[in-house]
Every structure is written in structure tokens, then in C-alpha cells.
Amino acid sequence: xxxxxxxxxxxxxxxxxxxxxxxxxxxxGIMNLVNLAHGSLYMLGAYxxxxxxxxxxxxxxxxxxxxxxxxxxxxxxxxxxxxxxxxQDHLTQVLATFALILIFxxxxxxxxxxxxxxxxxPAALSGSVSIVGDLRYSxxxxxxxxxxxxxxxxxxxxxxxxxVGMWVRAGASNREMVQMMxxxxxxxxxxxxxxxxxxxxxxxxxxxxxxxxxxxxxxxxLILAFVVVVVGGVGSIRGAFIAALxxxxxxxxxxxxxxxxLGAVLPAHIxxxxxxxxxxxxxxxxxxxxxxxxxxxxFFPGAPSLLPKWLRRHPPMAANAAPxxxxx
Amino acid sequence: xxxxxxxxxSFLACMGxxxxxxxxxxxxxxxxxxxxxxxxGVDMRDGIELAVKQLSGKVGGQQTQLIVADDQFxxxxxxxxxxxxxxxxxxxxxxxxxxxxxxLAAAPVALESGGIYLSSxxxxxxxxxxxxxxxxxSVSWQNDAVHEAAGKYANxxxxxxxxxxxxxxxxxxxATTGFRRFFKGEVIDELYPKLGQLDFAVEIxxxxxxxxxxxxxxxxxxxxxNFAKQYRAAGIPEKSILLTSQFSADQDTFAAxxxxxxxxxxxxxxSTDTDTAESREFVAAFEKAYGRLPSFYASQGxxxxxxxxxxxxxxxxxxxxxxxxxKALSDSKFKSVxxxxxxxxxxxxxxxxxLRVVSRDAKGRLYNKTESLVLSNHSDxxxxxxxxx
Numbered sequence: 001x002x003x004x005x006x007x008x009x010x011x012x013x014x015x016x017x018x019x020x021x022x023x024x025x026x027x028x029g030i031m032n033l034v035n036l037a038h039g040s041l042y043m044l045g046a047y048x049x050x051x052x053x054x055x056x057x058x059x060x061x062x063x064x065x066x067x068x069x070x071x072x073x074x075x076x077x078x079x080x081x082x083x084x085x086x087x088q089d090h091l092t093q094v095l096a097t098f099a100l101i102l103i104f105x106x107x108x109x110x111x112x113x114x115x116x117x118x119x120x121x122p123a124a125l126s127g128s129v130s131i132v133g134d135l136r137y138s139x140x141x142x143x144x145x146x147x148x149x150x151x152x153x154x155x156x157x158x159x160x161x162x163x164v165g166m167w168v169r170a171g172a173s174n175r176e177m178v179q180m181m182x183x184x185x186x187x188x189x190x191x192x193x194x195x196x197x198x199x200x201x202x203x204x205x206x207x208x209x210x211x212x213x214x215x216x217x218x219x220x221x222l223i224l225a226f227v228v229v230v231v232g233g234v235g236s237i238r239g240a241f242i243a244a245l246x247x248x249x250x251x252x253x254x255x256x257x258x259x260x261x262l263g264a265v266l267p268a269h270i271x272x273x274x275x276x277x278x279x280x281x282x283x284x285x286x287x288x289x290x291x292x293x294x295x296x297x298x299f300f301p302g303a304p305s306l307l308p309k310w311l312r313r314h315p316p317m318a319a320n321a322a323p324x325x326x327x328x
Numbered sequence: 329x330x331x332x333x334x335x336x337x338s339f340l341a342c343m344g345x346x347x348x349x350x351x352x353x354x355x356x357x358x359x360x361x362x363x364x365x366x367x368x369g370v371d372m373r374d375g376i377e378l379a380v381k382q383l384s385g386k387v388g389g390q391q392t393q394l395i396v397a398d399d400q401f402x403x404x405x406x407x408x409x410x411x412x413x414x415x416x417x418x419x420x421x422x423x424x425x426x427x428x429x430x431x432l433a434a435a436p437v438a439l440e441s442g443g444i445y446l447s448s449x450x451x452x453x454x455x456x457x458x459x460x461x462x463x464x465x466s467v468s469w470q471n472d473a474v475h476e477a478a479g480k481y482a483n484x485x486x487x488x489x490x491x492x493x494x495x496x497x498x499x500x501x502x503a504t505t506g507f508r509r510f511f512k513g514e515v516i517d518e519l520y521p522k523l524g525q526l527d528f529a530v531e532i533x534x535x536x537x538x539x540x541x542x543x544x545x546x547x548x549x550x551x552x553x554n555f556a557k558q559y560r561a562a563g564i565p566e567k568s569i570l571l572t573s574q575f576s577a578d579q580d581t582f583a584a585x586x587x588x589x590x591x592x593x594x595x596x597x598x599s600t601d602t603d604t605a606e607s608r609e610f611v612a613a614f615e616k617a618y619g620r621l622p623s624f625y626a627s628q629g630x631x632x633x634x635x636x637x638x639x640x641x642x643x644x645x646x647x648x649x650x651x652x653x654x655k656a657l658s659d660s661k662f663k664s665v666x667x668x669x670x671x672x673x674x675x676x677x678x679x680x681x682x683l684r685v686v687s688r689d690a691k692g693r694l695y696n697k698t699e700s701l702v703l704s705n706h707s708d709x710x711x712x713x714x715x716x717x
Contacts, residue, residue, distance in 0.1 A: 002533060002534075002537045005533045006530060006533055009529035009530050009533060010530075012529065013527060013529070105362075105363070106362070109362075109366075114366050114367055114370045115367060115580070115583045115584065116367070116550060116553060116581075116583065116584030117583075117584060118583055118584050118585070118586045119584075120586050120587075121557075121561055126561065127563065128561070128562060128563025136562075136563045137562075137563075138529075138558075138561040138562050138563065140561055141529065141561070207527075209557075210527070210554065210557060210558055210561065211526050211527070211550070211553075211554045211557070212526075212550040212553035212554055212557075212581075212584045212585070213584065214364055214367075214550050214584070215363070215364055215366070216363055216364030217364065217526070217550075219364075220524055220525075220526055252529075252530050255521070255530045255531070256530045256533065256534060259519075259520075272518060272520070275520075276496040276520035276521070276522070277496070280496070280522045
């Protein structure tokens with residue numbers, strides 16, 4: 001039973017990581033912008049959800065209000081500031097968005113104070129649900145899993161089936177060409193950034209009742225999200241999804257089983273030192289291995305596909321990236 | 329007014345200023361005021377400022393200047409700021425640091441120049457034992473002591489199988505060591521999540537599977553809030569008792585944890601309901617000034633100033649004589665908010681530790697209700713190693 005519970009934990013963790021990383025990978029891949037302040041958007045999502053919930057007294061209104069706010073805020077941020085960074089080099093972007101982190105953290109402290117905010121799990125989801133046998137699992141965590149799956153499917157549909165999604169995919173593999181074809185890139189970029197802010201804010205708002213809503217909460221997730229982006233391939237939503245599952249599962253399973261496994265082989269005092277250390281390293285080991293095999297990440301747009309031929313819906317896009325294979 | 333009177337008046341005024349600055353007391357308050365770890369630091373500063381205000385700005389009867397600085401939770405920055413406070417601002421006493429890693433970087437700056445570091449929170453074992461220093465004083469506790477009290481309580485209660493959770497960093501290991509020192513039952517497992525980890529689903533699943541009698545967790549700040557909330561949401565049967573210390577269950581976490589903390593047993597040396605005249609006065613004044621109940625961090629900041637106050641009075645305000653001030657601090661008889669208080673041979677407190685349970689007060693707010701005495705006149709395990717008495 002324990003392994004089912006740990007699988008659910010891993011799944012829940014992965015899906016939240018995916019929501020967070022999806023926006024990051026799109027902005028990085030399409031606008032070529034390294035946005036360190038993505039974690040601040042996650043924090044703002046949590047703060048706005050907690051505030052609107054406290055004011056309205058309803059969890060649903062709080063969540064919805066937070067998403068609307070994040071959409072508008074993301075668009076505004078893009079128009080006022082982020083837009084000016086696209087043409088700068090990565091160092092300037094890193095400096096500017098790092099400054100944003102500091103500005104957002106201090107602003108949140110000024111508005112909401114230094115004490116973490118209180119944000120409870122809604123009453124309807126506060127209990128636990130019986131899964132199989134005597135295994136009980138938090139109803140709220142199950143709900144976040146369901147929400148994560150729904151949003152991932154919606155996103156997949158949007159990217160692979162709609163016109164905007166087509167622009168997004170095209171923009172990720174060849175930005176200049178999309179501009180040449182007459183797409184209004186300015187508006188597209190604003191929309192993508194705003195979508196990223198909404199997704200990141202959703203992750204923050206969904207996790208907030210399980211965690212303390214506090215200044216700096218976004219920085220904790222940011223590093224893992226960059227691992228997801230790099231492992232998945234910059235700019236690929238599908239890559240981000242697979243990588244989030246990999247990273248989330250490896251991290252959860254490592255924490256769940258590694259200390260015990262080591263304890264069975266090694267003396268207790270070594271195992272108790274090594275276990276937690278290895279568990280927190282496991283994600284980075286995974287990243288190192290993936291980068292050794294596929295330096296551009298698993299699903300870098302434009303790279304030869306990983307899928308077997310019979311599963312591909314379209315012929316490989318990167319005929320010129322790998323000329324030798326064009327005829328094969 | 330003729331020219332001569334004006335001249336002599338300004339001369340007198342100058343003389344007055346010189347006289348005042350000669351006996352001015354400058355206290356450096358360095359604490360964590362920005363970033364995710366700032367909640368305890370803000371309470372610390374507020375407690376210290378309140379004490380100075382209560383003394384009408386004159387600690388020990390001397391004109392007092394507080395110089396507050398943010399250590400940014402960064403040992404490197406903390407060392408530089410300490411140098412500025414000690415060498416440029418010439419503070420006679422440095423205090424306020426929350427975290428052990430910051431203290432170990434910054435306290436030597438004050439001590440090496442012959443000054444005084446008065447710890448109002450962190451009590452790393454180094455300064456309690458072999459590296460103890462005649463300029464280092466603690467008005468709080470040695471790091472292990474609060475955990476030792478928890479181990480003692482678990483032992484008295486007859487728990488057989490206990491599981492420990494602490495972050496994987498030195499103070500986390502100290503916590504489990506301290507707990508084990510007084511707990512004679514079986515520690516069935518120790519979980520060491522990464523410092524700063526916020527989701528404990530995996531750890532909670534593991535501990536549920538092992539069905540311990542009690543779970544002792546040392547997870548400071550946001551980590552502890554998250555752990556308690558997630559533990560409650562996981563639907564763990566009531567027979568596994570949740571046990572912690574003031575580091576996870578005090579006024580600094582209640583606002584965010586809400587009812588998840590209600591009913592949790594924890595150990596500490598002081599609570600808002602501690603029954604002394606000083607404590608009642610402090611809690612009332614703090615609530616009036618800041619509109620919230622003080623955490624134990626605030627109480628320690630307040631105590632630090634009161635300890636300096638008593639020492640400065642004892643030496644007749646001669647604050648620029650560090651040797652005399654050190655001596656006066658070590659036999660300082662001040663009225664602590666916790667009641668009984670004295671310093672051991674290593675200049676760390678010898679004091680009582682209590683069991684508290686998180687309850688609701690008349691106004692519906694969460695507070696720690698003092699239940700029983702757990703350790704009486706408790707010193708620390710390192711005092712005997714301190715040679716510099």
C-alpha cells in the first residue's frame with residue numbers, strides 16, 4: 001500500500017512542477033528570455049488566492065480571482081518591462097529578473113507583512129479519502145492531481161490543435177520565420193507570458209493551502225523548474241511534462257526509498273548520512289545523465305524525435321538539423 | 329542676549345554633549361530582517377525596541393543608541409556588518425542574531441576586539457564548550473537544551489517507539505542528538521528532509537507506515553507550518569502523538585498554521601502565559617505596541633536588553649569599560665520574563681523547561697498553555713568542557 005501512496009505523492013508533485021515549468025519553458029524557448037522572476041509569479045498566485053479567499057470567504061472565488069489577477073498581472077509585466085529584455089543578452093536578463101525577485105519580495109512584505117499568511121484547505125476537501133484497503137489519501141492532494149491532469153490535457157489540446165498553439169510551436173523552433181509569416185509577435189508574446197503567469201500562479205494557489213504562504217516561497221521551486229526545463233528541452237511543453245514526471249518521481253521515490261535501501265546494505269551511521277544527501281542529489285544526477293545522452297534535452301523543438309517512427313504523426317521537422325537523415 | 333552669554337551658552341551645550349557621549353551606550357542589533365527567514369528576526373527587533381522604550385530610551389540609566397542592521401541570512405554579509413558595528417559605530421554590546429550559522433560568522437568579530445556578544449537566540453555548542461569566551465553570553469538557551477526537554481518528556485510519558493524528523497543540516501543533527509540524550513526508548517527512524525523543503529508528503533507516508541507512538545519534529549519556520557498542515561490533512565490516526573519544540577510551535581507560526589497546530593505538545597522555557605509580573609507586563613506592552621502576541625524570540629530580545637540594563641546599573645554606567653561590563657553581565661541579577669534565571673560557568677543559562685500545549689485563549693487566539701515542568705535547573709551538556717571561566 002505504501003508504494004501506491006508514494007506514487008500518488010510523486011504524481012502530485014510532478015503535476016505541480018509541470019504547471020510551474022510550462023510557463024518557464026515557453027518563455028525561455030519562444031522569447032529566448034531567462035525569467036528568474038517566474039518564482040515570484042508563483043508566490044503572487046498564492047498570496048492573491050489567500051487574500052481573495054479571505055475577503056470573499058469562498059475558496060472557488062479565491063482561486064478564480066487569483067487566476068484572473070495573474071493573467072492581467074502577467075500581461076502588464078510583459079508590456080511594461082519584460083518586452084524590453086527580449087533583445088538583451090542572457091546576463092542582462094538574469095540581472096533584471098533577479099532584481100524583479102527582490103522587488104517583488106519586498107513589495108509583498110510591505111503589502112502583506114512579514115508573517116506567513118493563513119490559508120486553510122477548503123472544508124469540503126479537508127479530510128482524507130479511502131483509496132484501496134486501509135490506504136487513506138488527502139482529499140485535497142487528490143483534487144490537485146485531478147486539476148493538474150485537466151490543465152495538462154487542456155494545454156496539450158491548445159498547443160497541438162489550435163492556431164495559437166501552432167504559432168507557439170512554430171515560434172519555439174524558428175522565431176524569425178514566424179515573424180516573417182506575418183504573425184503579430186508582440187501580441188503573441190504578451191499572451192504567452194500571461195499564460196505562463198496564470199499557470200505558475202495556479203501552481204502557487206493550488207499548493208498554498210498545504211504550505212505556508214510566505215515571502216520567498218517561489219525561489220524553492222525555481223531551481224527544480226529549471227531542471228525540468230533543461231531535461232525536457234527548452235520550449236517544449238511535451239518535454240516539460242515528461243521531464244516534470246521524471247524529476248518529480250525521481251525526487252519523491254529517492255526520498256521515499258533510498259535511505260531505507262542504503263540502510264539495508266550499509267552500516268546505520270553511514271546510511272543515515274548518505275541517504276538524505278543522495279536523495280536530494282538524485283534529481284541533479286538524473287539531469288546530468290540526460291544531458292550526457294541528449295545535450296539539448298529530451299524534446300528540444302527541432303531536434304530528431306525520440307519517438308519510434310510508427311508513433312510519429314508528422315515527418316521529422318529537423319531535416320536541415322540532421323541532413324544525413326533527411327532521406328532515411 | 330549679548331554676545332558673551334550666547335557664546336558661553338553654546339560652550340556649555342557642547343560640554344554637555346561631550347559628557348553625554350562619553351557615557352553613551354551603543355547596542356548593535358544584528359538580526360535577519362529580509363528574505364524567507366525573517367519572521368523571527370522581526371520579532372527579535374520588536375522585542376528589543378520595546379525594552380528600550382520601556383526604559384525610556386535609557387538602558388542602565390545611560391543614553392542609549394540602538395543600531396539595527398539586517399544580516400540578510402548570509403554569514404559573509406553578517407561578518408562585514410558586524411565589523412562595521414564594532415569598529416565604526418563602536419557598539420559596546422552586539423546582540424540579536426537568530427541563526428547559529430550567522431552567529432558563528434559574526435560573533436568572533438565582537439569577541440576578538442575585546443567586546444561583548446550577548447546571544448538572544450542561537451546557542452551553538454562551540455561557544456558553550458571548548459571555544460567558550462569570557463565575552464560571550466547567552467540569555468536564551470544552548471541549542472540542544474529545548475530538544476533535551478522534549479526527549480525527557482517523551483521518556484517520562486513512557487513512549488516506546490519514537491520517530492524523529494529534522495532538516496539535514498548541523499542544527500538538525502543537534503536536535504536529534506539532544507532528544508536522544510534524554511530519551512531511553514527506541515528511536516525507530518530518523519527522517520532528514522532537505523533544509524527548506526516545503527512538501528512532506530513522502531516523509532509523512534513513511535512515518536505513517538511505521539506507526540510510532542510519537543513523532544518529534546524540529547522544523548523551524550515555514551517548514552514546521554507546512555509539516556503540521558500536511559500531517560493533519562493526511563488523516564493519520566490520533567494515536568501517533570505529534571511532539572515538537574517552541575521552534576515550530578509558537579506565536580511566529582500560529583498565524584499561518586491556523587488550527588493545524590491546535591493541541592500539539594511542545595517544549596520551551598517561556599510562554600505568553602508565564603506567571604511572573606515581568607512577563608505579564610511584557611506581553612501587555614508588546615500587544616499594545618504591535619497588535620499581536622509576542623513570540624519567544626521577542627521575549628529573548630526583551631530579556632537581553634533587561635540583562636544589559638541590570639549590568640550597566642551595577643557598574644554605575646561606566647559602559648566604556650568592557651572588562652567591568654563583562655564581569656557585571658556574568659553575575660547579573662536581572663528579572664527575566666521567564667522568572668528564575670541564572671548563568672552557568674560557561675555563561676549559558678541554567679533554567680527550567682516546560683511542556684506546553686497549543687490552546688485557544690479567551691479571545692479565540694492560539695497560544696501555548698503551560699502544562700508542567702519538564703526539566704528543572706537545567707544546564708547544558710557542554711559546560712564542563714568550558715575552560716575559560
